[in-house]
Structure formats: C-alpha cells, structure tokens
Amino acid sequence: MTDFIPISEIINTNVSWSYKGYYNGHYLLPSNTWRDFKQLNNNALEYAYNKNITFLTTNKGVLIFDLNLMTMELNPNDINDSITIPIIIPIKRSL
Secondary structure (H helix, E strand, O other): OOOOOOHHHOOOOOOEEEEEEEEOOOOEEEEEEEEEOOHHHHHHHHHHHHOOOOEEEEOOOOEEEEOOOOEEEEOHHHOOOOOOOOOOEEEEEEO
C-alpha cells in the first residue's frame, strides 16, 4: 500500500538520498554511479523514512519506492514500451 504524503508536511532536509542508476524522466536504468535525488523526492523519502512509511510513490505515481528493501522502480502502468523488463534500482540514505 502506498501512503499519500501531504506536500504541506514535507520539509527540507539535509539528509541525502541517492539511487544507483540513471533516470531521465522516461527511462530508469542501472548504472555504477550513485546520483542524488532532486530535493522534492529527497524530502519525500526522508519524510516517509521518519514516519515508518514502507511504500511510496513520487512524480505522480511514476516512481515507486520500497523503503524496506531500499529500492525504486518505474510504475509498470506508466511505461509505454511494448516489451518492458522491470528494473529495480538500489537507493540509499546518507547523513
């Protein structure tokens, strides 16, 4: 289950969240490089982490996060390719 996080409850944080992949808004691919999330995703992930929310989505439901497994993936309903292989990307939290 995904929880709805009211935008008014999300505050800026100095904690950094990153993912080991490449995301251009359409495709999510694995890579050897850790990249930082944009501030809004970073803040949403930190809010969920602090509130013990296990699953959440951002970017209008396109990105799905599992904070128990520390992974992210694209919502399969939002992928337009006729042949799609689910790609799960590791995420991490850094202080």
